[in-house]
Amino acid sequence: xAVVSQHPSRVICKSGTSVKIECRSLDFQATTMFxxxxxxxxxxxxxxxxxxxxxxTYEQGVEKDKFLINHxxxxxxxxxxTSAHPEDSSFYICSATGTSAKSxxxxxxxxxxxxxxx
Amino acid sequence: GxxxxxxxxxxxxxxxxxxxxxxxxxxxxxxxxxxxxxxxGKGPQLIIDIRSNVGEKKDQRIAVxxxxxxxxxxxxxxxxxxxxxxxxxxxASITGTAxxxxxxxxxxxxxxx
Numbered sequence: 001x002a003v004v005s006q007h008p009s010r011v012i013c014k015s016g017t018s019v020k021i022e023c024r025s026l027d028f029q030a031t032t033m034f035x036x037x038x039x040x041x042x043x044x045x046x047x048x049x050x051x052x053x054x055x056x057t058y059e060q061g062v063e064k065d066k067f068l069i070n071h072x073x074x075x076x077x078x079x080x081x082t083s084a085h086p087e088d089s090s091f092y093i094c095s096a097t098g099t100s101a102k103s104x105x106x107x108x109x110x111x112x113x114x115x116x117x118x
Numbered sequence: 119g120x121x122x123x124x125x126x127x128x129x130x131x132x133x134x135x136x137x138x139x140x141x142x143x144x145x146x147x148x149x150x151x152x153x154x155x156x157x158x159g160k161g162p163q164l165i166i167d168i169r170s171n172v173g174e175k176k177d178q179r180i181a182v183x184x185x186x187x188x189x190x191x192x193x194x195x196x197x198x199x200x201x202x203x204x205x206x207x208x209x210a211s212i213t214g215t216a217x218x219x220x221x222x223x224x225x226x227x228x229x230x231x
Contacts, residue, residue, distance in 0.1 A: 032217070043224050106217075109162045110161050111161045
């Protein structure tokens with residue numbers, strides 16, 4: 001149980017274009033979803049927190065107009081990187097917490113999406 | 119905000135030996151401390167966690183200890199195997215506040231034959 005998927009697993013896009021990454025909770029309802037970015041050999045950095053039906057809360061230094069997050073249902077959140085540039089190339093990982101007592105604080109992570117901007 | 123420090127950054131042990139990774143946190147309100155294993159190109163996988171009302175927790179070859187007074191917690195892996203080789207992250211959060219995790223900087227564990 002508590003499986004989170006991401007799509008696509010890898011994406012290459014040209015500079016200036018936008019790319020959308022999907023995060024789905026497959027067997028539970030995700031009340032809160034988190035988006036992280038991870039550069040090579042570094043730790044996970046939280047970008048934003050989203051609750052279903054609400055606007056996302058962005059961490060300091062993360063441009064909300066560049067990284068658009070939509071959490072339209074209890075099983076799906078999307079991250080859109082707008083006008084991508086090479087410096088946006090990174091590993092993007094989502095996670096989710098559920099509605100049960102333990103799953104309200106335990107985060108279940110997706111497999112990640114490798115974004116390369118050329 | 120919370121700050122989590124993790125040591126060592128790299129750790130090499132021989133198969134069968136034990137490995138210990140240590141973390142310290144700054145916010146005394148933190149009460150949930152998970153450990154994640156991340157293999158290359160994959161997302162983090164929860165391997166064990168501990169809440170602040172418990173001092174130690176064990177799951178087969180893996181154990182975690184927590185010292186609330188000193189604000190540090192440790193991961194212990196016994197009888198290491200080559201498949202334990204990965205990057206390990208500690209994290210801290212406060213339950214009930216959207217569970218935002220603050221991660222440590224990671225430890226690259228290499229188990230040699």
